[in-house]
Amino acid sequence: MTTIRESRNDRIFKAFIYSFLIVILIIVLYPLIYIISASISDPTLVSSGKMWLWPKGINFDGYKLIFQDDQIWIGYLNTIYYTVLGVLISLAITLPAAYALSRRKLVGGNFFMMMFAFTMFFSGGLVPTYLLVKNLGLVNTVGAMVLPNAAAVWNIIVCRTFFQVTIPKELEEAAIIDGCSTTKLFFKVVIPLSMPIIAVMALFYGVGQWNDYFNALIYLSDKEKYPLQMILRQILVLQELGNDNMATSISNSAAEAMQHSQSLADIMKYAIIIVSTLPMIIVYPFLQRFFVKGVMIGSIKG
Template sequence: MSVIKESRTDRVFQMFVYVFLIIILIMVLYPLVYVISASISDPKLVHSGEMWLWPMGFNVEGYKLILEYEQIWVGYRNTILYTILGVSINLFVTLPAAFALAQNKLVGRNLFMMMLVFTMFFSGGLIPTYLLVKNLGLINTVWAMVLPNAAAVWNIILCTTFFRVTIPKELTEAAVIDGCSTTKMFLRIVLPLSMPIIAVMSLFYGVGHWNEYFSALIYLSDESKYTLQLVLRQILVLQELGNDNVQSTITSTTAEAMQHRQTLAEIMKYSVIIVSTLPMIIAYPFLQRFFVKGVMIGSLKG
């Protein structure tokens, strides 16, 4: 059995690829390790810059203060609600639209597809969108977080490709011959065979809703409806937790106490990042194969 020997150029290129990937790995991994280490390190060592990679001076006071901060749990509750409700609406709109566009018999199918694709490149802009949401009476409501983003054109295109490539045409034709209506065929035949794309769409939409920040910043003013990401903004940018929660914890007015309060406000920034992203970090390894599936949707079959 002959073995093809790699040329010197191939070895150099392979080495370059490995070096490049290692550099990318370090660039991605270092911030994550630093944030985790800083969240459980002594605030003074973090603030002074002595802690730059591994934890130094074990300290979980930041986590204790965050877990006692009620707004964090309100943000968690709201984000979970928006994610579940939003994903349900997204699937309710995306899947039927994609199934209809996948049917060759649909009159004006190409026109509808062109109109959808057009919105990917041109939109009304932020101000008209805000005025529309306001005129519909959705400002500062749950629906402002889910209805404006009820469907993504790119996801509709992915689902359309899946239905056209994966669902056998002979199966749908046999269902029509047996007297199955289009609605019954979609619900009882197509959807059970489309669990991979449903899982992919759920993940894509779910991650988007979980990380939603800009829409909440624009449409929500009631703190009881804030998302987790908006609460995170308050802590990181406005230092609301550092000014309120820590102030109620530390009653001394000495200069040392003021310095301690400021140091805690800094260390809690890292702790709240871990608390807010932990669910996604835990879930991603189990759901990674669905993301890979999503990338492969629409690829050519051999």
């Protein structure tokens, strides 16, 4: 068996590539490691800069303060509910729309595609959108959290390309000859063959729904319906206001206590970041094997 010997230029190029990837890896990993370490370290060591990578003076006060509030658990349940429901609704809209647009026999398909694409560049604006949601009676309801952003045009385009590349018309014709209706064709043939893109779309919509707080800020007034991100935002805002008010009325003898409180507030911020992102980090590895395949097939045709 003959082996191909690498030239000197090849070795230099490979060394450059590995060095570049290592640098990128460090740039990506350092903030993540720092946030995790800061969230469980002594607040004074973090604020003084003595903790710069690994945890020092293990301290879980930030997590204790967060989870002492029952609203956190209510927010978690609300966010899980909004995310699951939102993903199901988004997939129920995106997949049929994309499949219909991918079929050449759709009358006016190009026109509909142009209208879809038009909304990517021009929208009605915030005020008209709010008035629409209000007139539909969705203000302060679950619908306000899952319906306004139920479908993303870019995701429809990606799915459309996936169906064009993956589902050949010969397969469709064979199923129809065997007596398969259009609806049965979609659910029995197309959907089982489209699991990679479905997983990718579920991840895209799920992450967007999980991180969304803007709709809650605009449309929700009942705190019992707040998602997790909205509650965490309130904690941060109230903490900032509390520290500012304390700073204006503090005496010199309480300066040290004030500094400790500020340090604890900073630690709480790091803990909030971990609490709000951990579920998505846990879910991603289970969908990773579909991610690259689904995106590549859905983004490139030919």
